[in-house]
Amino acid sequence: MKINQVLKALSHPIRREVIAKLRDGPQSAGALAANFGVSKPTMSTHFAALKEAGLITAERDGVTIYYHLNVTVAEEALSAVMGILGAGEKKRGVTKTKGKGAPA
Amino acid sequence: MKINQVLKALSHPIRREVIAKLRDGPQSAGALAANFGVSKPTMSTHFAALKEAGLITAERDGVTIYYHLNVTVAEEALSAVMGILGAGEKKRGVTKTKGKGAPA
DNA sequence: CGTCTAATTAGAGATTTTTCTAATTATCGT
DNA sequence: ACGATAATTAGAAAAATCTCTAATTAGACG
Numbered sequence: 001m002k003i004n005q006v007l008k009a010l011s012h013p014i015r016r017e018v019i020a021k022l023r024d025g026p027q028s029a030g031a032l033a034a035n036f037g038v039s040k041p042t043m044s045t046h047f048a049a050l051k052e053a054g055l056i057t058a059e060r061d062g063v064t065i066y067y068h069l070n071v072t073v074a075e076e077a078l079s080a081v082m083g084i085l086g087a088g089e090k091k092r093g094v095t096k097t098k099g100k101g102a103p104a
Numbered sequence: 105m106k107i108n109q110v111l112k113a114l115s116h117p118i119r120r121e122v123i124a125k126l127r128d129g130p131q132s133a134g135a136l137a138a139n140f141g142v143s144k145p146t147m148s149t150h151f152a153a154l155k156e157a158g159l160i161t162a163e164r165d166g167v168t169i170y171y172h173l174n175v176t177v178a179e180e181a182l183s184a185v186m187g188i189l190g191a192g193e194k195k196r197g198v199t200k201t202k203g204k205g206a207p208a
Numbered sequence: 209c210g211t212c213t214a215a216t217t218a219g220a221g222a223t224t225t226t227t228c229t230a231a232t233t234a235t236c237g238t
Numbered sequence: 239a240c241g242a243t244a245a246t247t248a249g250a251a252a253a254a255t256c257t258c259t260a261a262t263t264a265g266a267c268g
Contacts, residue, residue: 004117011115012256013108016188023190029215042257044216063214063265074189081185084120085178086127116226133245146227148246153225167235167244 001054006077009053014038015046022056022069029065105158110181113157118142119150126160126173133169 009015014036021027021035033043047067050056054073059066113119118140125131125139137147151171154160158177163170 003120004115007111007115007120008255010185010188011108011111016107016111019188019190030213033215038256039258040215041217041259045256048216060264063212065215069190071190078186078189081114082182084114084123085182086123086173086175112225134243137245142226143228144245145229145247149226152246164234164245167242169245 001073001076001080003077003080005053006055006073006080009049009055010077012046012049014043015050018046018050018067019055019069019074022067026059026066026068029067032067105177105180105184107181107184109157110159110177110184113153113159114181116150116153118147119154122150122154122171123159123173123178126171130163130170130172133171136171 010019017035018032021032029043029047030040032047033040036043047056047058050067051058055070055077056067057070059068114123121139122136125136133147133151134144136151137144140147151160151162154171155162159174159181160171161174163172
């Protein structure tokens with residue numbers, strides 16, 4: 001899981017909404033696309049970004065493609081974000097140096 | 105807290121590293137900038153993005169500016185990401201319709 | 209095979225992001 | 239006031255992102 005790809009994927013509202021919808025179960029590309037005011041090719045690009053990030057997987061059934069949320073990657077991503085944001089841990093105070101030998 | 109700004113802020117490796125460093129306590133702009141292979145003005149831009157997102161705050165002490173992690177916003181952001189990624193909840197199965205009256 | 213549906217890839221334009229150098233602002237100390 | 243230090247703003251170039259329309263691929267079915 002590449003955290004950079006995952007966070008870039010999460011940095012667009014449409015892609016976040018897609019993930020939210022897929023939490024209720026797999027859905028076809030077309031059904032997903034119907035929820036947003038952009039063209040289908042644009043949605044394809046967003047699906048591709050999510051797929052690249054590993055957050056979703058595609059499954060073809062006949063002519064229809066169903067996207068599934070990859071729960072494992074979603075959980076890994078969440079852990080990673082916890083690691084970055086600190087998950088509520090407290091740390092030591094300022095190391096302020098007021099006098100002459102000032103810090104950078 | 106605007107989740108879009110926060111996630112965009114998190115979508116750059118340098119900005120994530122800055123947050124990580126600030127978890128150990130406030131640091132000056134210059135001290136932070138010293139850790140990355142980019143110019144100081146570039147770092148200023150990154151600080152501005154983090155500040156816009158509310159993830160850090162600035163405090164001037166003489167000629168030096170100290171950045172602090174905004175723990176509250178960091179925690180809110182984490183909650184928001186949990187909401188998006190689902191925080192490990194399980195949901196119902198596929199609603200696959202194989203026959204004629206196919207879904208979109 | 210021809211045609212219809214579902215979705216993607218191709219190509220291009222507009223906007224945003226990232227980064228740089230140069231100039232400016234703000235503060236301190238003499 | 240002057241000069242040094244810390245950091246930002248200004249302006250511009252390069253790269254990435256987002257979106258569109260048109261064309262293509264893939265499969266189903268009569």
